[in-house]
Amino acid sequence: LDTKKRAGKAVTLVEGFVGTDEDLQDLGKKLKNICGTGGSAKDNEIIVQGDQRDKVLQWLQKNGYNAKRQ
Secondary structure, X not given: OEOOOOOOOOEEEEEOOOOXXXXXXXXXXXXXXXXXXXXXXXXXXXXXXXXXXXXXXXHHHHOOOOOXXX
């Protein structure tokens, strides 16, 4: 969860993605769709609007990603 440089609004950050930019965009699109929110995927980082930590973490772990909450 991050609020820095975002006018106090909370966003969920997924950092440390290893793969191609195309894979990053695809994963970002899936996560935004699961949460029903907007966001972006760039610089090996996925940003999902709002506090979606639980949904994102559950989905990543269920789909075989090595994810943990920080």
